[in-house]
Amino acid sequence: MSGQAPTGSIAFLGGYEPRLCGIATFTHDLCEAVSTAAPSAQCITGAVNDRPEGYRYPPRVRFELQEKDLDSYRRAADFLNFNNVDVLCVQHEFGIYGGAAGSHLLALLKEVRMPVVTTLHTVLREPNLEQRKVMEELAMRSDRLVVMARKGAEILRETYGVPEAKVDIIPHGIPDIAFSDSAVYKAQFGVEGRVVLLTFGLLGPGKGIEHAIEALPAIVKEHPNVVYLVLGATHPHLVAREGERYRLSLERLAEDRGVKDHVIFYNRFVSLEDLKEFIGATDIYLTPYLNEAQITSGTLAYVFGAGKAVVSTPYWHAQELLADGRGTLVPFRNPKAIADAVCDYLNHPDRFEVTRRQAHQYGREMIWPAVAQRYLEAFQHARADRKAAPRTAFAGWTLASRPYDLPPVRLDHLVRMSDHTGIFQHAIFNVPNYHEGYCTDDNARAFILCNLLADLGATPPGENLDHLASSYLAFLAAALNRDTGRFRNFMSHGRQWLEDCGSEDSHGRALWALGNGAGHSRNEGRRRLCVQLFEIGLPAVLNFTSPRAIAFTLLGIHEYLRNHPTCPKAGKVRETLTNWLVTLWKDCADENWPWFESSATYDNARLSQALILSGRWMPHPEALQIGLNSLRWLASIQRTQGGHFRPIGSNGFYVKEGARADFDQQPVEAQAMVSACLEAYHATQDSTWFSEARRAFEWFLGRNDLNLPLYDSSNGGCGDGLHVDRVNENQGAESTLAFLLALAEMKWAQSPLTHLLLSPT
The missing domain is CATH 1.50.10.20 (Glycosyltransferase)
Structure with missing residues (x-):
């Protein structure tokens, strides 16, 4: 160890570049992002070496420790304490620290005096005894724990008993890559005009790449211009144990399946700048990983945040990131499902584009500047927690789920189709067709829409829902023949009824709309009129034979009973009609x-x-x-x-x-x-x-x-x-x-x- 950390410093502990592993890359990127976000802070790093000679680290690395040397952990604690580091941010992965289940790290945590924020890159739901003991101790000695997915917080709570207030959910950071057309980047790699599938990261058997290659024949049969790029070096620990056996097995598999002209292996650990170029050229990203219990994937986060369509097996991180239409999940070890998902994207460009844009938009929460701010907040909380009891205000500290993206409500055409009488039935293109006049069916639907939009508060600016609702209800009131208790349906543009009695279905839809108004309308006059009309029109339904008229009426009764829960007549009719549909089902x-x-x-x-x-x-x-x-x-x-x-x-x-x-x-x-x-x-x-x-x-x-x-x-x-x-x-x-x-x-x-x-x- 050398040098001293200035007062007010933040120390990061983990692997560090140029070491080739995901934790090293993450520690480097997080440290740089926090340093940029808080220029007045002094950010330093402690690097864990997995080889005796270490690495040629940049000046940011101020101390080193040897993975399997227990004493080096204690010396690192001495360095941090002596230099009055304000906060220690630990990157935890069982495999990068020495001792059983990485227990050497506990020697350092027992002795440091500053607040500790630990990022958990793996959270095991079914740990062995050693892993459980290490995790429980780690949780106790950390002031705050950071996980990158909601599933991680859930496991911490249910498996390890960690209070929610102690956990921050902060996504895996990603570079800010602009949304772009992949064609712009393909020429430099010689794949212009081809559809590029990509998997990248350190290679190892757990990546399941063999299943993606098994899927290629079916994909290529339908889309001959597909090429699959497997980018990344084999994990150095795997190379040390068994050389390139896994990569060679993948190459042989591609040849055996007749797709060797459609697979490119690029055996390099690429820089971030090069990686951005490869991602830019990608159309669909594949993560066919084999282990569900993967709580985070930096490679998935990178490509997802760049706005690429993703086909992935449902490991935990993918389940959360790709939810709500932001990607496609396929079963583990299922080449056919991979092929179907890829072809589905390629066969449906609209869905493909929507997925890309949803992913890119969601990814803006994950870019490094945003993530760095979240970590700075976690550091502040850790210091406050060290001085006082944890505050319940932070018990629900989670990332909000992106709701399914829906179009805005636009009523331009609805207004165009409506006049003081009601809504016209038909249109020629987007122009109302006066010749076809009006009908009860459509005015009933339109009245329900007005009530629903009012409940939602979703009326577009400048629109007068109140006026529209009154027109539609007035039409329903005029449609009811009070002498017969039946609704008429069709009216001409000249406001002449074209029949004495409408269909059973139109009667049921009218009751549905009136029940809806009785239960939802915020205008007292309209609400009372709905009740009156509903009660007049309800008895006729008991003689109906149309299943849909019965169903529409049941929907209306439900809404009516919201404000009239004790109405015996409506309740009795509901029971009768429900049993009628049940009998209809049993008979058919x-x-x-x-x-x-x-x-x-x-x-x-x-x-x-x-x-x-x-x-x-x-x-x-x-x-x-x-x-x-x-x-x-x-x-x-x-x-x-x-x-x-x-x-x-x-x-x-x-x-x-x-x-x-x-x-x-x-x-x-x-x-x-x-x-x-x-x-x-x-x-x-x-x-x-x-x-x-x-x-x-x-x-x-x-x-x-x-x-x-x-x-x-x-x-x-x-x-x-x-x-x-x-x-x-x-x-x-x-x-x-x-x-x-x-x-x-x-x-x-x-x-x-x-x-x-x-x-x-």
């Missing part, structure tokens, strides 16, 4: 056709949604289970092998023992699936249902059979359907409202208050 469903009817036609998911909702809140366990089972089947037959949503087409629907129609796909089907799956998610708290809702929602945005968006981002309108070769460019009311309702429901599902408002208590 079998193992291969778990459905309510002998055909699946339109607005299918509403049947499942109605039973899930009623079954949960009555409660009626059998109804709830039928709702979930039927929805599970419906989701399975509307999910393609590529993973996107494909609703049953209206050009023939799906008859039992027949072939389902794939086109024309209707927006109301996607919206119904969004609603039903979110209801299933609220009922079960199973995140799979939220994923299914998102899958259906993304159909609007272009994750569909044609990779074409139906949603018009310029005005909030939505095309009338997806044909076999194009989007129907007419933006009618039903389709536009389907999108806007789905969007509002997705926003509602992500609201912090949702779980409270949906609680049965």
